[in-house]
Amino acid sequence: MKVQAQICMVLNLDKCIGCHTCSVTCKNVWTSRRGMEYAWFNNVETKPGVGYPKSWEDQEKYRGGWVVKNGRAVLRHGGRAAVMSKLFSNPSQPQVNDYYEPFTFDYERLKESLRTRTAPSARPYSLVTGRLMDTVKDGPNWEDNLAGPFAKRRADPDLRGMDTAGFEAFEASFMYYLPRLCEHCLHPACAASCPSGAIYKRAEDGIVLINQDKCRGWRQCISACPYKKIYFNPARSKSEKCVFCYPRLESGEPTLCAESCVGRIRYMGVVLFDASRIDEYACADEKELYEKQLSLILDPNDAEVIRAAREQGVADSFLEAAKKSPVYKMMKDWKIAFPLHPEYRTMPMVWYVPPLSPLGGQDIPGDFFAKLDQMRIPVRYMARLLTAGDEKPIRRALMKLMALRAYMRSKTVEGCEAPAVPPELGLSTRQYEDMYRYLAIADYEDRFVIPTAPAVHEQTDLFSLRAGLGFEDEEGCRTLFGGR
Structure with missing residues (x-):
């Protein structure tokens, strides 16, 4: 067991109001420079829709992420020879018109x-x-709030094979907002594809960064990233991406997008994971990928995990933060958060709580909450987005969220002091109370449990942790070309 720490994020899509405050804040701080006018490290898309860049989920077109061949995970973009042959002509890279x-x-x-x-x-x-x-x-949020005809939104890759004939009518239409940023994956395709070895994952907190001194602007990372969250700066001839606001994280503060979020939908914390199983689990059957990634996350209260983590250099501040982590509760304890497109096999670490939705058609008299299959947002659609098409985990999570609403209504409106909880969902009364505290209007300390960088405690130079300023990457960082 190789225990490592990862600072990650969970976004509650049930509360996102699509105000773009996160995008604007990120834009003002990180991408307001020359050459980055088109780049949005954080953007908010309306689903269903083709997104930004257009149809970024269509990996038949963009060739991002990993596929399994002969029992091994290999880049869909191609191996070493294929990448070298595309250095000066890359047909699967997004073009200007795919952005705006x-x-x-x-x-x-x-x-x-x-x-x-x-x-x-x-x-x-x-x-x-x-x-x-x-x-x-065109623009990065051109389809906000279902703007334009449904014929264009039908190009959403997640709608393929679904009967969309009735979605054009208002009574059957549906939408929700999907904020997106770099996933800071456990198995990043961008790092493996970089010919210069400029992209690496920090061992102490799991943030994926680009060493700007090493980047040569080959742009293979843009093609290999299935989320299309790496951008090329033509003014500098360098690739740039979300850095998870690492200078703030090192000081124990959340990212700017999380700090500025109006709806308080973002949660940040530490999880411990077993890095020795990543290569094995990345090759799992598509429908098992979510469960496999979930099993990588270790119990921070387990004495054996704590002992192994200390032996392998995980700081005590990270171990304490992992015990109080809100993201661990949503991912592992309550199982209501899911990774974005696990079928890309990058093992993303920005997870999402699926949204509930109003009734489709007429309300049912005397029934305060919709039944699961009567909701506007099809479960099948959310499963394609979050669990590689497996509907069971999504249905179970939505039932927990619906049960939470019924529980709190019974307690606060009907005056029942001890409402019954459905035992088949596997949550106790205490867990429902905790879920309400976190998912309603959580305090700042509940939403963000971020340890300061180990160097702060050791009184050493923080620059040794930072990338993009000419410092070497971590020892042992493997890339497709074997370099560092």
Whole structure:
């Protein structure tokens, strides 16, 4: 057993209001530089929809993630020879039109125009060419709130094979918001594909970073990442990505997207995992990937796990944080959070609590809550997004969330002091109380349990933990090309 610590995030989709505060905050801090005008380390998509970049989930087109061949996980993008042959021509890489042409408006014309008979207007101009644009045709959140015809949203890869004939009618339509950022995977395809060995995963907290001194701008990582969360900066000829706000994490503070979230949907904490089983579990059957990844997460209260973690250098501050971790409760204890597209086999560590939804059609008299199959959002759709198509874990999680609502209604509205809990769901009264405390309007200390970097306690230089400033990557970091 090789115990390592990972700082990860859980997002409660039931509470996301699609305000984009997280995206704007991240944009202002991390991607407001020249060459990154089109890049959004954090973005919020409306589902169903093709997302940003367009159809990023279509791995037949983009060739991201891993596939299993001869019992081994290999890059869908190709092995060493295939990557080398694509260094100067990469047909599976997203193009400008798959993102959008970044633009702003000519506000100076508004301020400097003389008095005219008609009001002046601010015309859009391209941040790439600097020229005026006839019209704005696309953007990173172009499909917000089901904008546009359903014919375009039907291109969502998660809708393939589903009967969408009735979704165009308002009574049968559905939507929810999906905030996305780098998944900081346990089995990152981006790191394995980098010819320069510039991408690595920090051993102390699991954050995936790009050493900017080593990056040569080959852009193979962009193709290999199935979530398309690495961006190329043409002004610097470097690839850049979400760094999980690691300077803040080292000081015990959450990421900016989590800190600024209006709906309080984001939770951050530490989980301990068995790194020795990653390669084995990444090759599991597609429908077993969620359960396999869940089994990698270790019990932070287990004496054997704690002993092994200390022997292998995990700091005591991380062990204590793991015991109080809100993400561990949602992932492992309550089993209501799930990884995004586990079938990509990257073992992502940003997980999601699936949303409940209003009734489809007419309300049922005398029934306060919808039955599971009467909800607007099809369980099959969420299963394709979060459990590689396996509906059982999603159904069980949604039933727990519905039971929680019924439990709290019975307690607060009907005045029942000790409401009954359904034993078949495997949760105790205490767990329902804890779930309510965390999922309703949780305190700051409940949502974010983040240890300071070990170097803070040792009074050593924090720069040794940081990437992108010319420091060497971790010893033993394996890449597709064997380098470091």
